[in-house]
Amino acid sequence: MSQIRQDLTTQEWVIIASERARRPRQFAEKKPPQLPEYEPSCPFCPGNEKMTPPEVSALRNKGRANQPGWRVRVVPNKFPALSPISRKREPERKLLDGFFRLMEGAGKHEVLIETPKHNQLIPELSYRQAEEMVLMLRDRYRALRELEYIRVIVIFKNQGIRAGTSIVHPHWQIVATPIVPQSLRRRLAVATRYWDDNGGCLYCDLIEAESKSGQRVIEEDNDFIVFQPFASRSPFETWILLKEHSACFGHLSDRQAKALGRTLKRTLTRLYKVLDHFDYNIVIYTAPIRDEEEEYFHWYLRIVPRLSMIAGFEIGSGIFINTALPEETAKVVRRVKI
Amino acid sequence: MSQIRQDLTTQEWVIIASERARRPRQFAEKKPPQLPEYEPSCPFCPGNEKMTPPEVSALRNKGRANQPGWRVRVVPNKFPALSPISRKREPERKLLDGFFRLMEGAGKHEVLIETPKHNQLIPELSYRQAEEMVLMLRDRYRALRELEYIRVIVIFKNQGIRAGTSIVHPHWQIVATPIVPQSLRRRLAVATRYWDDNGGCLYCDLIEAESKSGQRVIEEDNDFIVFQPFASRSPFETWILLKEHSACFGHLSDRQAKALGRTLKRTLTRLYKVLDHFDYNIVIYTAPIRDEEEEYFHWYLRIVPRLSMIAGFEIGSGIFINTALPEETAKVVRRVKI
Numbered sequence: 001m002s003q004i005r006q007d008l009t010t011q012e013w014v015i016i017a018s019e020r021a022r023r024p025r026q027f028a029e030k031k032p033p034q035l036p037e038y039e040p041s042c043p044f045c046p047g048n049e050k051m052t053p054p055e056v057s058a059l060r061n062k063g064r065a066n067q068p069g070w071r072v073r074v075v076p077n078k079f080p081a082l083s084p085i086s087r088k089r090e091p092e093r094k095l096l097d098g099f100f101r102l103m104e105g106a107g108k109h110e111v112l113i114e115t116p117k118h119n120q121l122i123p124e125l126s127y128r129q130a131e132e133m134v135l136m137l138r139d140r141y142r143a144l145r146e147l148e149y150i151r152v153i154v155i156f157k158n159q160g161i162r163a164g165t166s167i168v169h170p171h172w173q174i175v176a177t178p179i180v181p182q183s184l185r186r187r188l189a190v191a192t193r194y195w196d197d198n199g200g201c202l203y204c205d206l207i208e209a210e211s212k213s214g215q216r217v218i219e220e221d222n223d224f225i226v227f228q229p230f231a232s233r234s235p236f237e238t239w240i241l242l243k244e245h246s247a248c249f250g251h252l253s254d255r256q257a258k259a260l261g262r263t264l265k266r267t268l269t270r271l272y273k274v275l276d277h278f279d280y281n282i283v284i285y286t287a288p289i290r291d292e293e294e295e296y297f298h299w300y301l302r303i304v305p306r307l308s309m310i311a312g313f314e315i316g317s318g319i320f321i322n323t324a325l326p327e328e329t330a331k332v333v334r335r336v337k338i
Numbered sequence: 339m340s341q342i343r344q345d346l347t348t349q350e351w352v353i354i355a356s357e358r359a360r361r362p363r364q365f366a367e368k369k370p371p372q373l374p375e376y377e378p379s380c381p382f383c384p385g386n387e388k389m390t391p392p393e394v395s396a397l398r399n400k401g402r403a404n405q406p407g408w409r410v411r412v413v414p415n416k417f418p419a420l421s422p423i424s425r426k427r428e429p430e431r432k433l434l435d436g437f438f439r440l441m442e443g444a445g446k447h448e449v450l451i452e453t454p455k456h457n458q459l460i461p462e463l464s465y466r467q468a469e470e471m472v473l474m475l476r477d478r479y480r481a482l483r484e485l486e487y488i489r490v491i492v493i494f495k496n497q498g499i500r501a502g503t504s505i506v507h508p509h510w511q512i513v514a515t516p517i518v519p520q521s522l523r524r525r526l527a528v529a530t531r532y533w534d535d536n537g538g539c540l541y542c543d544l545i546e547a548e549s550k551s552g553q554r555v556i557e558e559d560n561d562f563i564v565f566q567p568f569a570s571r572s573p574f575e576t577w578i579l580l581k582e583h584s585a586c587f588g589h590l591s592d593r594q595a596k597a598l599g600r601t602l603k604r605t606l607t608r609l610y611k612v613l614d615h616f617d618y619n620i621v622i623y624t625a626p627i628r629d630e631e632e633e634y635f636h637w638y639l640r641i642v643p644r645l646s647m648i649a650g651f652e653i654g655s656g657i658f659i660n661t662a663l664p665e666e667t668a669k670v671v672r673r674v675k676i
Binding site: 080104154164165212 | 340341343344346348351353354355357360419420421429435436442443444492493494495496500502513517519520521524543544547568619621622623640646649650651652654655656657
């Protein structure tokens with residue numbers, strides 16, 4: 001018999017049906033090809049800096065802007081989902097045919113290239129590189145939040161074709177949007193209501209409950225806890241939470257940002273050791289800019305392995321079907337020697 | 339400059355960024371292999387009826403239950419997401435560690451095989467087959483709603499690997515769940531509020547607005563309107579709405595169910611002519627069983643072509659990025675000769 005579990009942060013349900021892992025598959029899984037360290041046609045490889053728009057930030061060993069010698073490089077997305085407008089105005093809004101709501105696609109869309117090497121995945125970064133990657137993500141958050149018309153900054157990573165990437169060279173994306181997405185509004189509403197009902201932060205209580213139970217915990221230190229959530233949407237879904245209460249990713253101190261980089265490297269190292277090759281998304285949920293000081297919300301980082309496809313049931317109901325118990329997958333991942 | 343459009347039924351936002359269609363792709367799209375009409379190892383092909391659990395319903399030319407001779411066949415899913423419990427009780431609910439909410443995975447999970455032919459897609463069905471397919475979906479809705487512990491019936495189809503199917507032989511799935519998913523709750527709440535603000539059904543007004551504008555309409559007759567929604571989440575997303583107000587798919591009359599079968603066949607024929615091969619999901623949004631008579635909600639069918647992958651931005655924000663204007667794709671699809 002399967003279980004239906006509730007995600008306390010969204011009140012959405014997940015079906016955990018481990019029986020379904022046994023169903024036949026008529027499609028073979030293919031291992032992706034080995035990649036070279038440098039790819040002449042790749043816009044993110046060193047030497048090809050002119051293939052991207054001019055950089056907005058970089059950390060370098062040598063060289064000038066838009067030349068090789070960088071360790072981390074941030075550029076505007078050449079095909080942005082949202083584009084900047086004058087900082088003095090709000091995006092234009094319209095009502096078409098008295099019915100359809102529409103707004104100018106104002107915002108920023110940046111790409112953070114965390115390594116000059118075409119084939120270097122996060123587990124293969126040095127600890128210093130991993131630290132600099134997170135420091136730079138935080139600094140870009142801080143820079144983009146200054147635009148008056150921006151409401152939310154979405155930070156994410158698409159690793160591999162099943163995770164929706166179009167460029168294989170490892171990179172993050174940062175989208176500054178002029179709206180608060182419903183999915184974030186939902187998390188804020190649920191957390192606010194939890195505060196009213198219980199007099200505390202939902203996520204702080206979640207950290208305490210996961211830590212105490214220990215069943216789903218991968219690792220925990222003074223700064224961060226890493227666990228596979230009770231209502232994981234997919235096998236090996238993993239969350240990283242800062243134990244100190246904070247609604248805003250951009251408020252990370254230097255020390256905390258570096259610790260997050262190391263924690264993320266260790267966590268992905270463990271996951272790769274168990275799953276071999278796998279595609280995944282990383283997303284950071286952080287409060288809207290005007291709610292950065294909020295005591296009701298708590299930012300978090302979510303790693304979503306893309307081991308199966310999102311299908312009609314998920315699209316139609318919003319309920320995900322997960323074929324693995326997080327208690328079982330967490331046990332395997334926790335035991336990995338790193 | 340891209341546009342940000344609001345889906346009026348969920349108040350979620352979609353970014354329409356047609357510029358992004360020009361971005362390079364480092365992965366090749368592969369045409370799927372030609373399939374045979376019969377596949378000896380396929381559990382859904384005639385002659386292999388013993389490979390599925392015993393059928394719960396069928397339309398047959400000849401033969402007895404669980405033998406060849408059927409035109410449409412319904413069987414329990416061999417690897418169900420949810421399993422039946424005694425109809426006299428509610429599913430068991432628990433609170434683990436005083437914090438984590440959990441419920442027994444009670445429900446039903448059926449498979450409807452709409453054709454005995456392994457390779458027969460919906461456009462290749464006869465009009466009679468298409469009619470019988472929808473009549474049977476409606477009849478299964480009516481049968482499953484009778485279970486006391488069921489709250490919502492989710493009907494969907496996964497066509498192709500990118501749409502998450504694990505078995506290629508064309509089929510639908512019907513999942514009867516003991517909970518009301520948040521995504522349906524959201525639609526009900528938005529529609530109820532629209533009623534309060536405007537004194538009418540949101541979906542009836544949407545039908546009128548789309549019909550009047552005509553820009554996104556594919557076809558329209560006395561029973562149904564087919565259009566690509568203003569805030570399409572992906573290129574060529576297509577909705578089919580019954581023009582008569584009804585919250586419940588199961589309330590379709592025989593005449594309406596047959597008309598829906600023909601409309602669905604025509605619509606998919608058009609889409610295949612434009613897109614050649616493509617993977618897609620079909621989902622039917624219908625009211626919870628206790629809200630079947632609701633005047634605030636209106637059931638609808640949604641076809642979601644899976645031309646791109648759901649990536650980190652969508653997971654992190656719930657905002658989809660669509661690279662095509664529905665006005666432009668609708669024009670192409672509307673002009674297809676069928």
